[in-house]
Amino acid sequence: MKRAAPAASEPDTRERILAAALTVFAERGFEAGTVRDITEAARVNTAAINYYFRSKDELIRQVFEAGLKPIIRARSGALEACIRQAAPALPKIAAVAEALVRPLVExxxxxxxxxxxxxMQxxxxxxPLTKRIVEEQFGPVHERFVDLLQKLLPDLSRTEIALRYDCARGAVLQTLVHLAPAAALAVAETDRERADHEKTVRRLVRFVSAGLEAPPG
Amino acid sequence: MKRAAPAASEPDTRERILAAALTVFAERGFEAGTVRDITEAARVNTAAINYYFRSKDELIRQVFEAGLKPIIRARSGALEACIRQAAPALPKIAAVAEALVRPLVExxxxxxxxxxxxxMQxxxxxxPLTKRIVEEQFGPVHERFVDLLQKLLPDLSRTEIALRYDCARGAVLQTLVHLAPAAALAVAETDRERADHEKTVRRLVRFVSAGLEAPPG
DNA sequence: AGATGATTAAAACAATTGTTTTTATCAGGC
DNA sequence: GCCTGATAAAAACAATTGTTTTAATCATCT
Structure with a gap:
């Protein structure tokens, strides 16, 4: 036989481990977050991690890559949408900034x-493992952003554009981490929260846009 | 007797531990960086940490606070110098931005x-310990920056100013971490490096200034 | 020289780490 | 029914963690 349950109730043990691992790693870091922290949070036996994943390192890899994918997809999709919307002209800087900011905030x-x-960690x-994963996964998106910005800001050198793009990402991330940590328990977003996010997006877009199109030196 | 050596050759064991701890913590994090990592790097016995510092936690506190102080002093000094230089008028936004950027980069x-x-970690x-230390130590400087920016940008709400200030810090830090990690071994800065820093400062100041004085929404 | 007190070194401590092994449990196929 | 293979739980593994203990060293003062 291949599987105990065919498809209906895929034993959620594996999923519970993945979910628990994500929050444990976020709270304590990859190295400091222990296997037993995770198995206790997932209400699962200690050996389960080595049963479903080969090792803690493999668990790290899977948790991290799985978490990254939707973010990359969202940012990448926002960039393409913004280009498509402006076509055949080039999008405004503000639109590119929003393609960077909005997915991250939401x-x-x-x-x-x-x-x-x-x-952030x-x-x-x-x-080194996680650093490599980030570079691999984000590489293509970063390149497309910088390429587009290069067209929009032809007076700037590519290294200057890359630096500004880095600054923009840093600004957004910094704000994100400071953002209400209480959201963790909220099952559904309240209207108040959604309005806050919208305001945050607009403010960040303004800051990032201005920084990106600052005069060259 | 009070001390083995009066003052000339204060047993540098303690200093070696502090220095080694700093790099170990930077490379591996506070929790993942082990006591033995540090004692080996400092070429010191394992028990030395508990002899000179009471515990690993105390070592963390001392290393971190000692490292933070010069940074705070530099940023604080740069802000005061920039205010003094412009007096009796108010400084330009670009000058405030430089007071934030230059000490951090240098x-x-x-x-x-x-x-x-x-x-960054x-x-x-x-x-929680380290987070509290950061908030305590940086609190006053942050407040003075936001206060000054409030005067320079009277059209913006205080929360908006605080957000922009956060963004500025995030942008600079993000760039710093991407900056040449090779600097670790350089005993003396080359002219090339110093020129690079100067260019980085100017570029960051331009980005941050533009972001700070972006039009209100 | 002998005594004192600070420093260093070596060894051991219990606790915790990731992982493995060993033993149950539990579903479906013959 | 009984067997098979996947999952689960329990127990143990060696290695590593922060810390303590115990014994050596070393400089200084009397």
């Missing part, structure tokens, strides 16, 4: 807050 | 690179 304030926290480059 | 690219890395808030 995902990072909600379901993917833990992933954002982990992203990884940025400090403690684990 | 310290963070050199001797205090490890402290910057640790600052702490920002993700894994250890």
């Amino acid at each position: 995902l990072g304030a909600g379901e993917y807050r833990d992933v954002m926290t982990i992203l 990884v940025r400090t480059g403690q684990l | 310290l963070g690219a050199g001797e205090y690179r490890d402290v910057m890395t640790i600052l 702490v920002r993700t808030g894994q250890l």
